[in-house]
Amino acid sequence: MLLDSRIIDKIKERFSALKERVRLIVFTQEFECQFCQENRTLNEEIASVSDKIDVEVFDFQKNRIEVERYRISQIPATVVMGDRDYGLRFYGIPGGYEFNSLLDTIVMVSQRESGLSAESKRRIKGWNKPTRIQVMVTLTCPYCPQVVRTAHQLAFENEFITAEMVDITEFPHLVSKYQVYGVPKVVINEKVQFEGALPEEAFIDRLLEV
Template sequence: MLDANIKGQLKAYMEKLQQPIELVAAYDDSKKSEELKQLLEEIEPMSEKISLRTEESTEVRRPSFAINRVGTDIGVRFAGIPMGHEFTSLVLALLQVGGHPSKASQEVIQQVQELEGEFEFETYFSLSCQNCPDVVQALNLMSVLNPNIKHTSIDGALFQDEVEQREVMAVPSVYLNGQPWGQGRMTLEEIAARLDTNSAEKEARKINQKDAFDVLVIGGGPAGSAAAIYAARKGIATGIAAERFGGQVADTMGIENLISVPYTEGPKLVAAMEQHVNEYEVDIMNMQRAEKLIPAEQTGGLHEVRLANGGSLKARTVILSTGARWRQMGVPGEEEYRNKGVAYCPHCDGPLFKGKRV
């Protein structure tokens, strides 16, 4: 399954395992099961901390496998074979279940650890979907951080009957406790905020305590980031409030027209943008949706920006750089059938429609 180069790299990663993990495999007599068996048998000898056994339960999907931290109820499950874009998810799952720390911020780690309740997540992905790994990896990490959270990632192309029965027509599609919960790309921070029922209130309280900014930028795409850097370089108090830092480029895979950079990828560019903004004293307030602007003439003092979570920010100058959103075609049924047959990403959703008339 794995070529010599990948095997070498994976083996090097497996040296970072801190705690013993077991791979618990559920096979059937399909060709995919044989492939999965081969993959797991290649991974097992890579570290003394990895063991492999077969699943006894008849309740699980086949082929699938769990990665469990031995002696604990921490673990994640993949139904299918996480190759293609999901290979990174497999590597991260092995590492994180094995006790290797994630790079997530301490703040969000604590938020996930403090979540109360039972959360059983299932995510349908496709191996050619570039947005799916973000969701798979976020939920896997959450299930490692909090044993009340369980996560199974399912290759929709391999479990066609299930996909049809649940009417999954777009990936990533997330179910929580058996009910549809979310679709499309989501970050760890977004998922955690949605599950944390007090999060909006806590955020609003934090926001309301902030001093007024000299320059407040609404929107965290390339334009907002550039505006904030220019302002902060002059030494004035600058903040960015963005619904989603990175903006549209976060959804772009190949970027080949940023002069002097022959090729980059959206997520990489967004990480570089964030790092650049962070080199200055810019207060980045991510996941903050602005709903209302009250100009200084009306407040009699500073401009005020009201946020969806109830918080409000004040500033001497406000720069709006809210960019663009996907345009709808305006055809009948477009809204009602969004992600239920109206698809936006041929790479992502295509495998679910294999052999069908589209």
């Protein structure tokens, strides 16, 4: 097991706030994926804590229909969804500080409430441009979960937005591609890039530049 009894007790406390069902869609493969099995095990152990969480596992090579349906570009990958796909993705195992990001996203989806301010909801309500937000993180970065949370909140509120946590230590080719010198680093539609944990309002300002 990856999670000890102390951590499981804390998860149970967090999950007391769950309301609606949540599905964790895990993409993996048996070979040439260092953390795939660990990511699958982590999601299955989290799901075992609550009867409101289900896990589905697909092979990245064999289940191409599901890979295309959820637009999965790399593995390990986890999709957090409820009654529909809100565009919430985790690429890499969400451990370290990002473990809380995964729990936060599960609770958000279960409650069917993003937690964004009324003003932020108003600003992105009419946004209709297909938008991909990538949040580059490391699992030892204490400032990264805040940015992942904001990105996921925006995706939850607007069907045209997808938001991805990307652990750059598992995908080192992205470090050079996006010139990542510090984290968190956000890349929006390959056009807008910024570093640092911007507050919600400033994050939306940058989003609207796309």
